[in-house]
Amino acid sequence: MLKLITILFVIWSVALQGSAQTFKAGAAIRDITPDHLIPISGGMGEPVMPTAYQGKLTVRALVLEKGTTKVAIVGIDNIGWPAYLGDRSRALIKEIAPENVLIGVTHTHSAPDAYGFPDENGNTGADLDYLNWCVAQIADAVNEAAKNTQPADLKTAVAEAKGKIAYNYYAPRLYDPRMGVIQALATVGEKKGKPIATLVNYATHPEILGTKRQLMSPDLCGPLYDRIESKAGGIALFMNSAQGGMVTADTRLENGGEANDWNECIRIGNLMADEALRIIAPAPIQQDPQLYCAAETIELPVENKTMQFVFKQSPVAKLAEKQTDDYSKVTTQVNLLNIGTAQALTIPGEALPNIGFFLKRHLKTEQPFLFGLTNDAFGYMLTKEDFNSFERYNYISRTSLGEMTAEIYEQAALKFIKESPAADK
Numbered sequence: 164m165l166k167l168i169t170i171l172f173v174i175w176s177v178a179l180q181g182s183a184q185t186f187k188a189g190a191a192i193r194d195i196t197p198d199h200l201i202p203i204s205g206g207m208g209e210p211v212m213p214t215a216y217q218g219k220l221t222v223r224a225l226v227l228e229k230g231t232t233k234v235a236i237v238g239i240d241n242i243g244w245p246a247y248l249g250d251r252s253r254a255l256i257k258e259i260a261p262e263n264v265l266i267g268v269t270h271t272h273s274a275p276d277a278y279g280f281p282d283e284n285g286n287t288g289a290d291l292d293y294l295n296w297c298v299a300q301i302a303d304a305v306n307e308a309a310k311n312t313q314p315a316d317l318k319t320a321v322a323e324a325k326g327k328i329a330y331n332y333y334a335p336r337l338y339d340p341r342m343g344v345i346q347a348l349a350t351v352g353e354k355k356g357k358p359i360a361t362l363v364n365y366a367t368h369p370e371i372l373g374t375k376r377q378l379m380s381p382d383l384c385g386p387l388y389d390r391i392e393s394k395a396g397g398i399a400l401f402m403n404s405a406q407g408g409m410v411t412a413d414t415r416l417e418n419g420g421e422a423n424d425w426n427e428c429i430r431i432g433n434l435m436a437d438e439a440l441r442i443i444a445p446a447p448i449q450q451d452p453q454l455y456c457a458a459e460t461i462e463l464p465v466e467n468k469t470m471q472f473v474f475k476q477s478p479v480a481k482l483a484e485k486q487t488d489d490y491s492k493v494t495t496q497v498n499l500l501n502i503g504t505a506q507a508l509t510i511p512g513e514a515l516p517n518i519g520f521f522l523k524r525h526l527k528t529e530q531p532f533l534f535g536l537t538n539d540a541f542g543y544m545l546t547k548e549d550f551n552s553f554e555r556y557n558y559i560s561r562t563s564l565g566e567m568t569a570e571i572y573e574q575a576a577l578k579f580i581k582e583s584p585a586a587d588k
Contacts, residue, residue, distance in 0.1 A: 186451045187228040188347035189312035190360035190398040193300040195240070196220045196379070197275065202288035203379055204242055204276035207473070207562060210288035211374040213273070217425050218385035220274055222301050223400045225360045226259070226308040227347070227502065229454040234500065235264045235305045236362065236534075238400045239297075240381040241274040243540030246495060247483040248277065248298055255302035258309055262458035265498050265509060266301070267537035270403050272370040273380040279479035281472070289479055315359055318346040319505040320446040321530045324438040328431055329367040331516065332409040333555050338516050339366050339405065339523075342435075343532040344443040345502060347397075358397030363387065363439045364507075364532045366404035366519065368411040371428050380425075383412060386432025387439075395440055403535045405510065405519025407543045408559045452503030453587050459497050461575045463511075463541065465490060466565030470542065493564070495539045497576065499583050500532075506586040507532035508576060511539035515559075518544060518569055525577060527585035544569040 196219045202210030220240040227234045235256070244266055253261040277297075279289035324342040331337040343364035349355055369382035381388075384401045391399035412431050414421045422430075465471050471490040474480050500507040506528035514522075514535060523531035543559040550566040551557070 185229050186315055186317065186454065187312040188315035188359045189226045189308040189310070191224050191304045191307035191311065192398055193222045193304040194219050195222050195297050195300050197290070197293050200379060201275050201290045201293060203273050203374055204278070204280060204288070205272040205370065205374040206242060207280050207469070209282055210276050210280070211377060213379045214377045217372070217378040217380040220379070220381055222297070222304050223398060224304040224308040225347070225362060225400055226305065226312055227454055228312050232454050232456060233259045233263060233309065234454065234456045235259050235308065236400065236402070237264065237266045237301060237305060238402055239266065239268045239301065240271050240384060241268045241277050242270055242272055243536055244268050244277055245479060246539050247479055248294060249538065251298045251482070252301040255299065256305045259305065262496065263456045264305065265534060265537055267402050267509070267534050268540060269369055269381065269384045269401050270406070270536055271380065271382040271384060272368070272373045273376070273378055273382055277479065278473070279477035281476035285476040287478055291478060294479065313352070313359070314350045315347045316350055317449040317452045317503045318348065318443055318446040319449070319503050319530050320344050320442050321532070322442045324365065324435065324442070326434045326438065327413045328434055329410055330413045330415070332411050338410040339519055342438060342442055343505065343530065344439045345505060346443050348448070354396070358395050360398045360400060361391050361395060361439065361443070362400045362402060363435065364402045364404055364534065365435065366406035366410050366516070366535070368406055368409070371412050371414055371423055371431065372425070373423065376423065383428045383432040383435070386429045387436045390433045390436035391439065394436070402537070404533045405514040405516055405535055407513035408515040408545060408556065410516060449503040449587070453501055455501035455584060457499050457579070457583055459575065459579050460494055461497055461572065462492055462494050463564055463568055463571055464492050467561070467563060469561065470564055493541065495541070497579065498538070499579055501584065501586045504528065504587045505530040505532055507534055508580070509537040510535045510544070512536065512541040512544045514544040514569065515549070518546065518573065521573065522576060525580055527580065527583070530586070541568070544572060546570065
């Protein structure tokens, strides 16, 4: 009898511990590598047919929960993921409000075209069957992560990542060296104290291979995932940041050449993983941290005739739930998150570093995160002062929505931040 009472007491204690801790986390992965080679895209322009695979393309989902608030953070190995596709996945996701599903990309330049970039004749290399399949895989990953949430502690940290990782191709030192890391730790079961997931937030173009190597690949993100998961456990995610114009992987060699091969992907991916684990290791454990998620819809003018042509001719754009004949403007979702002591803001494109520094300075936290290329990826976002102002920025001006994109986004973001609560201290 005494033994039975003891057993019941232990069960009751464990149950009480689980119910007292309301912050939960879950994660899941889906392999989205196509079963046959299809064209890969490095951006606007004609896609390239790869000749082989190098690593696997994945979608990675982290679901955070506290009380009635549930948030999904999704990272896809692709150059961009339009809301036309993201909204279809949101419709298949159970128990999480669509506006609380943040869908971002790593921005690898070695994955299938998800935008249906048309050539001058309106032809495209996008594989709609593949994209439709990915829509379901994304939803499945989020649904699995949500189903498997468990009581969790939290660690968050932001610090400079050391080593030869990134630089600005246009102005070598004009980039943000800070790396943000979010780690959810299990609090019950045999994996107590071990990571459920580790999210890395850093600004760089994963374009070591690009399209020239003709390899379908997650680029440096593949080795980054593998290194974190082998050393720490759990599931790794990468969310890009303000890497526009032109923050890229530092593959420079002393002889003036570049190390654009898979070995360099391994070097930089492993270094990023090691730095992420170094940065997060001393961070204090946050028990039952706060979780806040808000969403705003903003409208951006499309002044760029080339971008208007893309929206009009792309077969992917035709998958939008609401069709339009007005290609002079677009709407997009912007999210603001508080995860314990960290605060994150989403950017629907490739913001230049000065915009990233500005936004981070105004976030209500000492641990600012920016999730770039999230919910949409509308090209480069540069200030009106920089737009078409000098030759170096001609390319990024041509591949942006227009002169006022960043200005409109910044003002909306500042208002959004002002109206939202501060992160925990």
